[in-house]
Amino acid sequence: MRGFPLLRLFLVAAGLALLGVPVWLLTRPAPSAPPPASAPIEPQKMAVYEVLLTTSAPARLAVRVANQPSVESEGPATSLSASFTMNAAEPEDLAVFGNFDPAAGNCALRVEVRIAGKPLADSTFWGTGLVEDVVTIPKP
Amino acid sequence: MMNRLLIATAFLAWLTSAQAEPLRVASLSTVMADLARQIGGERVEVTEIVKAGVDPHIYEPTPGDRKTMAKSQILLASGLGFEGYLDKIRPGLEKSGVRLVVGGDVVKPIEGSCDEHEGHDHAHGHSHGTTDPHWWHSISNVQAVAAQICNAFVAADPEGKATYEMNNKNLQTRLAALSKWVRLQLAALPKANRVLVTSHDALGYFAKDNGFEIFAVQGISTSDQPSSQKVKRLIGEIKARKVKAIFAENIENPKVLEQITNETGAKPGGVLYADGLGSGPAGTYEGMMKSNVSTIVEALK
Numbered sequence: 001m002r003g004f005p006l007l008r009l010f011l012v013a014a015g016l017a018l019l020g021v022p023v024w025l026l027t028r029p030a031p032s033a034p035p036p037a038s039a040p041i042e043p044q045k046m047a048v049y050e051v052l053l054t055t056s057a058p059a060r061l062a063v064r065v066a067n068q069p070s071v072e073s074e075g076p077a078t079s080l081s082a083s084f085t086m087n088a089a090e091p092e093d094l095a096v097f098g099n100f101d102p103a104a105g106n107c108a109l110r111v112e113v114r115i116a117g118k119p120l121a122d123s124t125f126w127g128t129g130l131v132e133d134v135v136t137i138p139k140p
Numbered sequence: 141m142m143n144r145l146l147i148a149t150a151f152l153a154w155l156t157s158a159q160a161e162p163l164r165v166a167s168l169s170t171v172m173a174d175l176a177r178q179i180g181g182e183r184v185e186v187t188e189i190v191k192a193g194v195d196p197h198i199y200e201p202t203p204g205d206r207k208t209m210a211k212s213q214i215l216l217a218s219g220l221g222f223e224g225y226l227d228k229i230r231p232g233l234e235k236s237g238v239r240l241v242v243g244g245d246v247v248k249p250i251e252g253s254c255d256e257h258e259g260h261d262h263a264h265g266h267s268h269g270t271t272d273p274h275w276w277h278s279i280s281n282v283q284a285v286a287a288q289i290c291n292a293f294v295a296a297d298p299e300g301k302a303t304y305e306m307n308n309k310n311l312q313t314r315l316a317a318l319s320k321w322v323r324l325q326l327a328a329l330p331k332a333n334r335v336l337v338t339s340h341d342a343l344g345y346f347a348k349d350n351g352f353e354i355f356a357v358q359g360i361s362t363s364d365q366p367s368s369q370k371v372k373r374l375i376g377e378i379k380a381r382k383v384k385a386i387f388a389e390n391i392e393n394p395k396v397l398e399q400i401t402n403e404t405g406a407k408p409g410g411v412l413y414a415d416g417l418g419s420g421p422a423g424t425y426e427g428m429m430k431s432n433v434s435t436i437v438e439a440l441k
Contacts, residue, residue, distance in 0.1 A: 090332070092330060094327070133324075
């Protein structure tokens with residue numbers, strides 16, 4: 001081969017680069033898909049839930065909601081009302097407690113939940129001594 | 141006269157010892173072994189073939205295990221594909237007169253996620269399909285299986301009927317109390333925080349019962365390996381949802397979880413018992429559920 005050495009070097013380099021293109025195309029890492037965006041979080045629609053506990057006999061009453069201070073009766077009582085502001089799209093469960101005198105026998109603890117006076121849940125739990133349970137508020 | 145009395149006494153003693161011969165029960169499930177002990181009491185002798193701490197997804201019975209199974213009168217298995225070898229050993233066991241009690245036959249199955257199974261036919265060691273076999277994470281399923289075990293014991297040992305039924309009734313009461321305890325504990329956990337990131341997808345029944353969303357690194361078997369794409373997607377989800385904690389499992393290698401924890405900033409939430417019972421307080425079904433729920437509530441609230 002004759003000619004300028006620099007030209008020969010350039011031609012060899014160009015040839016190698018051209019040969020490398022298909023190899024690079026075959027072996028290049030596939031572009032990774034970006035992680036899918038998480039489901040958009042809807043703005044919270046807050047609502048005030050009115051809760052009324054009534055009992056068949058005096059009891060120490062309490063109602064608890066996640067991340068909120070619990071509401072308790074000061075002493076034995078036959079009713080307790082409370083209100084909690086929660087996300088209406090996903091209201092929290094209510095944990096309700098009625099601590100009756102065991103001598104009172106079988107007692108009832110009724111839990112009513114309303115929004116602006118409209119009834120949402122109504123459950124009654126029976127038992128002796130400590131009556132405790134969870135009320136799930138239906139989604140609207 | 142004295143001789144006759146001695147013979148009658150000896151006969152009665154023999155009869156009593158014959159009746160006291162316990163029902164031989166073998167179990168491939170630590171959960172079902174616990175239920176069997178509680179229902180059977182002293183009338184049954186339960187042998188755990190798969191013990192606590194053993195990964196049941198990769199367990200294969202040894203010749204010695206097969207002998208133990210063949211000698212038993214009742215063999216307890218989870219079913220729903222959890223024991224990939226069950227169909228292989230079933231004909232031989234049935235020929236030996238072993239009665240199989242498969243928990244999965246009486247539960248309400250749910251589908252498990254199977255997105256890690258591209259080109260993979262579940263035939264090696266964990267032949268479950270897309271049905272989630274971890275039914276014991278729903279207490280109502282356990283109540284159904286307890287009744288099934290009770291019926292099997294009554295059929296095999298009719299003389300113990302009253303004992304089995306009374307023990308089952310007491311167990312059902314305790315399980316109902318456990319269910320209420322779980323709901324009361326979880327009521328303290330805001331619903332927005334009910335996201336479980338775990339090693340493998342074993343807590344689907346728990347999630348369904350209690351309103352949780354599951355993000356599992358692996359599929360429904362511990363032998364499923366996550367792709368790098370899935371790990372990346374998971375990290376994105378954990379960051380977007382601001383998940384507080386990530387849970388390891390008692391029989392898993394938590395290496396991948398540690399990597400995800402480091403990259404997302406979520407804290408390690410503790411160890412959950414996913415594939416069966418653990419040791420110590422988690423050595424009973426009630427103890428295992430209480431341990432799992434307490435760990436979850438403590439980490440996510």
